[in-house]
Amino acid sequence: MSLLSVRNLARRYGGNLAVDDVSFDLMPGEILGVMGANGAGKTTLFGMIAGNVKPSSGQIMLEGQAIQGQPPERINALGVARTFQIVRPFPGMSVLENVAVAAMYGRGRIASPAAAREHALELLRETGLADRADLPASQLNLAGRKRLEITRALATRPRLLLLDEVLAGLNATEVGAALELIREVRQRYGLSIVIIEHVMKALMRLSDRIVVMHEGRKVVEGLPAEIANDPRVIKAYLGERRHAVPA
Ligand SMILES: Nc1ncnc2c1ncn2[C@@H]1O[C@H](COP(=O)(O)OP(=O)(O)OP(=O)(O)O)[C@@H](O)[C@H]1O
Numbered sequence: 507m508s509l510l511s512v513r514n515l516a517r518r519y520g521g522n523l524a525v526d527d528v529s530f531d532l533m534p535g536e537i538l539g540v541m542g543a544n545g546a547g548k549t550t551l552f553g554m555i556a557g558n559v560k561p562s563s564g565q566i567m568l569e570g571q572a573i574q575g576q577p578p579e580r581i582n583a584l585g586v587a588r589t590f591q592i593v594r595p596f597p598g599m600s601v602l603e604n605v606a607v608a609a610m611y612g613r614g615r616i617a618s619p620a621a622a623r624e625h626a627l628e629l630l631r632e633t634g635l636a637d638r639a640d641l642p643a644s645q646l647n648l649a650g651r652k653r654l655e656i657t658r659a660l661a662t663r664p665r666l667l668l669l670d671e672v673l674a675g676l677n678a679t680e681v682g683a684a685l686e687l688i689r690e691v692r693q694r695y696g697l698s699i700v701i702i703e704h705v706m707k708a709l710m711r712l713s714d715r716i717v718v719m720h721e722g723r724k725v726v727e728g729l730p731a732e733i734a735n736d737p738r739v740i741k742a743y744l745g746e747r748r749h750a751v752p753a
Contacts, residue, residue: 509698515564524550526722537699539713546719548702556588557581585613587664589655591671595643602639612662633657649680669701
């Protein structure tokens with residue numbers, strides 16, 4: 507059975523359909539990449555799955571249970587965690603405290619602050635941030651803040667992880683390390699992952715399957731190798747321009 511099943515999902519803003527009749531399935535343990543140019547509807551789609559945005563119509567099933575329209579805390583407690591494109595840790599708190607707070611929410615809900623801190627430190631060791639645990643979160647560089655976002659999401663003990671542009675702005679070495687981390691956490695925690703990304707080559711390397719969105723609609727779905735040369739994908743990204751293939 508699918509872990510996540512999205513059916514005919516739509517979100518309208520005034521006369522604009524930000525997401526228009528999108529359907530797809532995510533199998534347990536699978537990594538699904540979501541690609542598309544600016545404004546394609548990717549973030550709105552994530553918002554609806556995570557409960558931050560109410561769908562205008564359609565269904566979202568998590569292991570057969572309808573979750574559409576429920577508040578984000580409830581969806582998080584059912585095992586869905588997301589990161590945000592604009593990383594926003596609590597800046598006055600340390601890296602460790604940021605993760606410990608998250609550990610007290612979600613599906614895990616560790617009640618004791620001491621136990622939450624202990625769990626947070628364990629996670630930070632896994633995500634490579636343990637040496638910066640006591641730094642204020644605001645002092646991390648971009649790659650560090652993206653790692654912290656992932657660690658905070660993991661702290662809620664998700665089954666489904668939604669990653670929103672966690673590779674954007676990273677250099678090639680940092681992208682390689684982030685891909686390794688994502689594969690590791692999938693394996694270790696038996697996670698299913700949906701990842702939005704503009705860094706196309708990296709997404710192709712990481713994903714088991716890819717969905718391409720254009721102007722709110724799903725235009726192509728397939729294996730990375732299948733979609734790489736699909737003319738509809740090239741059109742979705744470039745319109746009639748043929749040169750500036752995204753890196
Ligand atoms: N809160 C909102 N109110 C009005 N329109 C919105 C709102 N959020 C998104 N939209 C519109 O919906 C469309 C899809 O936006 P969305 O942010 O989901 O795209 P995206 O694929 O995530 O783009 P990007 O890659 O730039 O993040 C856009 O036309 C956007 O202007």
